[in-house]
Amino acid sequence: MLKLNKMTDYAVVVLGQMAREPGRVRTAAALSEDTAIPLPTVSKLLKILAGTGLVTSHRGANGGYSIDMTAEEVTVARIVQAIDGPIALTACVDEGEGGCEVSNSCPISGNWNRVNLAVRKALEEVTLADLLDPTEMFPLRPAAPEAARSPATVDG
Numbered sequence: 001m002l003k004l005n006k007m008t009d010y011a012v013v014v015l016g017q018m019a020r021e022p023g024r025v026r027t028a029a030a031l032s033e034d035t036a037i038p039l040p041t042v043s044k045l046l047k048i049l050a051g052t053g054l055v056t057s058h059r060g061a062n063g064g065y066s067i068d069m070t071a072e073e074v075t076v077a078r079i080v081q082a083i084d085g086p087i088a089l090t091a092c093v094d095e096g097e098g099g100c101e102v103s104n105s106c107p108i109s110g111n112w113n114r115v116n117l118a119v120r121k122a123l124e125e126v127t128l129a130d131l132l133d134p135t136e137m138f139p140l141r142p143a144a145p146e147a148a149r150s151p152a153t154v155d156g
Contacts, residue, residue, distance in 0.1 A: 008083040010037050011045050015054065015079065016132050019071035027064040045083075052082040071129035077120055079128070087120045 013035050018026060028046055032039040046065045050057040054074065055065045067074075080087060090112050 004080060005084060007041070007045065008080055010035075010041055011049065011079050011083050012076075012128070012131060013037060014042060014045055015049070015067060015074060015128055016071070018055065018065070018067040019069075019074070019128055019132065022067055022070055025058050025062065025064040025066045030064070049082055052078075054078065054082055071132055072127050074128040075124050076126040076128070076131070077123035080123060087116065087123065089116050089119060 014031055014037065017031060017034050018024075028043040029039055031037075031046070032042040035042070037045075046055060046057075049055040050065060054069075055067050058064055058066065077087060
């Protein structure tokens with residue numbers, strides 16, 4: 001099962017909250033309260049996100065963090081990479097060291113790159129704005145008329 005970790009999910013929630021008011025400086029405590037995510041987790045996320053440029057850190061008495069991009073400018077791929085590192089489904093497409101021990105003799109190792117690129121491309125096409133308003137991304141179809149949904153009744 002391909003599954004993002006909880007920190008990535010929390011990052012989407014925190015960034016989504018911040019993206020409601022781009023440029024507004026918010027404290028970790030305020031974001032924790034608004035999102036119901038524990039303060040230590042929010043603090044850790046904000047430091048990571050600031051290190052990757054997704055949020056801006058502001059020092060001083062009125063300090064905190066801001067997001068200086070719109071939700072449309074932030075891709076899910078960028079959030080995943082900020083928290084989880086490079087998008088890689090298997091060790092043979094991971095850009096890090098310590099890959100697969102049999103990669104030299106594996107007949108399909110290079111083919112995983114196609115799958116990995118497809119997943120990365122899909123994540124790059126979904127934005128934070130899409131996640132904040134999924135009806136825009138996956139519009140609901142109009143409901144079928146009532147007569148078409150219920151079975152016909154037979155009078156006895």
